[in-house]
Amino acid sequence: MRTKDRIMEFLEEFIGENGFAPSIREIVGHLGFRSTKAVKVHLDEMADMGLIEKESGIARGIRLKEVGMPIIGRVVAGEPTLQFEGVEGHFSFNRWRGTFLLQINGDSMTGANIEEGDYVVVEKDREPRKGDIVVALVEDETTVKRLDRKNGNWILRPENPDYPTIEKFFQVIGVVVGVIRCYYR
Structure with missing residues (x-):
């Protein structure tokens, strides 16, 4: 896990438990740094990236910037019944820290509802x-497939019968944890 991700995870955990931010020394102690300088550099970079806000000159002056979208109600996929009554909460993108997006090119995963153009x-x-x-690296190219086993060996299985199973050597780059679809591009 990257250092900034470790710091962010600690900040979220500490603030969630205590209601206030940790001191620089507490961050140093928890993450095993030797000095406060490295932590200060990372915190400055995280502030520049818009992940946190720092109030200079104030002890424990670190605040998490919530990244998210308002949840304004629920909708039934059957008979219409929705009533919007204001914001119910926020969908936080913070839970997806340490992730990245890839845009889908092709239709080998349509059976898993992953379509061309999705992220x-x-x-x-x-x-x-x-x-x-x-997402796996096969020779010099990346692909997205379902990880499976066949005869004791790992394979990559498409979710479209028009594509073959990949049984040659591959390296997993990461696990798909979500799909984002834009209907208007």
């Missing part, structure tokens, strides 16, 4: 398991 959210540090949808 897959990929977590590179997640341990892949049988049945996961993964």
Whole structure:
């Protein structure tokens, strides 16, 4: 896990438990740094990236910037019944820290409802398991497929019968943890 991700995870955990930010020294101690300088550099970079806000000159002056979208109600996919009554909460993108997006090119995963033009959210540090949808490097190209086993060997299985199973050597880059679809481009 990258250092900034480790710091962010600690900040979220500490603030969630205590209601206030940790001190620089507490971050140093928790993450095993030798000095406060490295932590300060990372915090400055995280502020520049818009992940946190820092109030200079104030002890424990770190605030997390919530990245998200308002949830304004629920909708039934059957008979119309929706009533919007204001914001119910926020969908936080913070849970997808340490991930990246890849845009889908092709139709080998349509059976898993991953369509051409969709974006897959990929977590590179997640341990892949049988049945996961993964992004893998095959020779010099990347592909997205379902991870499976055949005769004791790992294989990559498409979710479209028009495509063959990949049984040659591959390296998993990350696990797909979400799909984003834009209807208007």
